[in-house]
Amino acid sequence: MLILECPCCGVTGEETEFAGGGEAHLKRFGPGSSDDEFHTYLFAKENPKGVHFERWRHANGCGKWFLAARNTMTLEVYGTYSAQTYEPPQDIKDKISAKVPGWSWREFS
Amino acid sequence: MSSAVSALGGARYEGYVRVEEQGLRGMITLRGDLNSAKMKKAVLDVTGVKLPKQREILHEGDKAVAWMSPDELLVMVPYDAVSETLASLEKALKGNHFLAVIVSDARAVFCLSGDDVREIVAKLCPVDMAPTTFAPGQIRRTRMAQIAAAFWMTSEKQIEIVCFRSVAQYAFDLLKDAAEPRGEVGAFL
Numbered sequence: 257m258l259i260l261e262c263p264c265c266g267v268t269g270e271e272t273e274f275a276g277g278g279e280a281h282l283k284r285f286g287p288g289s290s291d292d293e294f295h296t297y298l299f300a301k302e303n304p305k306g307v308h309f310e311r312w313r314h315a316n317g318c319g320k321w322f323l324a325a326r327n328t329m330t331l332e333v334y335g336t337y338s339a340q341t342y343e344p345p346q347d348i349k350d351k352i353s354a355k356v357p358g359w360s361w362r363e364f365s
Numbered sequence: 366m367s368s369a370v371s372a373l374g375g376a377r378y379e380g381y382v383r384v385e386e387q388g389l390r391g392m393i394t395l396r397g398d399l400n401s402a403k404m405k406k407a408v409l410d411v412t413g414v415k416l417p418k419q420r421e422i423l424h425e426g427d428k429a430v431a432w433m434s435p436d437e438l439l440v441m442v443p444y445d446a447v448s449e450t451l452a453s454l455e456k457a458l459k460g461n462h463f464l465a466v467i468v469s470d471a472r473a474v475f476c477l478s479g480d481d482v483r484e485i486v487a488k489l490c491p492v493d494m495a496p497t498t499f500a501p502g503q504i505r506r507t508r509m510a511q512i513a514a515a516f517w518m519t520s521e522k523q524i525e526i527v528c529f530r531s532v533a534q535y536a537f538d539l540l541k542d543a544a545e546p547r548g549e550v551g552a553f554l
Contacts, residue, residue: 264435265506266419270491273508316508318434 260312263336264320277311280323281343281362305329307352307359309344312336325352369444372473372533380544382479386537387525390474391447393440394433395454397463407457411450412440422504422517431504431517439515439527444469473533475526475540482524483553486516488543494553496521510539 258271267273278301285297302308308328313321323341325334325348332355335348343364352359359365373386397404405416414425417438422431429441442450447469454465477485487494489509499505501518508514512535514528528536 267505267507269507273491316513317506318437320434 258326258331258333260324260333261336262314262317262320263322263338264314265318267314267317269314269317273314273316275313275315277313277321280309280311280339281364302362304361307334307356307361309361309364311339327356369470372530373537376537378537378541378544380541381546381549382477382482382485382544384485384537384540384544385476385478386533387474387476389444390469390472391442391444391450392467392469392472392527393442393447393451393454393465394468395438395440395463395465396436397458397461399432399436399438401461403458403461404463407454408438408440411453411457412442420503420505422502424519431515433504433506433515471530472527473530473536475528475536477524477526477540477544478522479544480522481549481551481554482518482522484550485540485543486524486526487552488550489539490514490516496553509536512536 259268260271260274261268282297285293306327306329308326310324310326311321312324321339322336323339324336325344326332334351337345337348349364369389371386371389375388376386378384399416408414408416408430412425412428412430414423414428414430417423417430417432420432422429427443431439433439440450447467451465451467483494486492490507492505492507493499501520504515504517506515509528512528512532514526514536516524516526518524
């Protein structure tokens with residue numbers, strides 16, 4: 257059971273109040289991109305055992321999207337943050353580094 | 366012309382708390398920039414209620430305004446006054462980017478009353494109903510069993526719940542079931 261805090265409305269709720277939206281920080285490749293880029297964008301997702309970044313929606317609440325940094329192995333949530341960002345905030349990265357030294361996820365570490 | 370009726374025609378159940386479907390209530394969904402001075406003024410001028418802060422619901426007489434999300438409010442007025450309120454809101458917000466829609470007939474309202482109302486909600490929603498965490502004046506949008514719902518306390522012994530009208534019967538059955546006598550847990554008494 258995950259306990260997430262929605263950064264948009266400040267509610268701390270459990271998993272069933274939210275809806276998972278797959279991987280966070282995706283760079284979209286749409287019309288005009290090469291087949292390879294589009295294929296990678298669409299299908300090549302991270303599936304780590306450990307630190308992971310995901311999109312979540314507060315589906316049964318304020319309805320807003322946000323991003324969450326969590327651990328798929330321990331189910332620990334390092335933090336949630338605004339979806340209007342290109343990379344995880346430094347304080348969340350620091351928190352992860354304290355718990356999982358040497359972690360990396362795509363281009364972030 | 367046909368006359369408007371509420372979803373369950375005022376259905377009522379007396380368990381260890383009373384579950385009652387409330388009659389028609391005028392509701393307007395108002396979306397826009399809640400931080401703008403114009404929005405604050407429009408809400409106050411039209412309803413007489415101040416613009417609520419995050420997760421707050423404010424009452425003033427028979428009117429209320431609830432904070433639904435960072436850009437959405439629920440304005441509640443008597444059913445007959447709803448078109449008039451909408452017109453005034455539209456006038457007050459003219460020229461701004463906003464959306465105001467009457468949703469009165471798309472919602473069902475329930476009222477729980479009794480000593481142990483917190484418990485009924487706690488049985489159905491993944492929400493901490495301890496008095497230190499949830500108190501009158503707050504609104505919580507959440508999941509009630511399998512449906513979306515929002516509730517607030519008008520007093521320590523009364524909770525109002527809104528949900529979509531299409532699931533009104535389901536919501537009533539849930540509440541009725543939770544309020545069944547001999548189902549008391551007594552966690553919040």
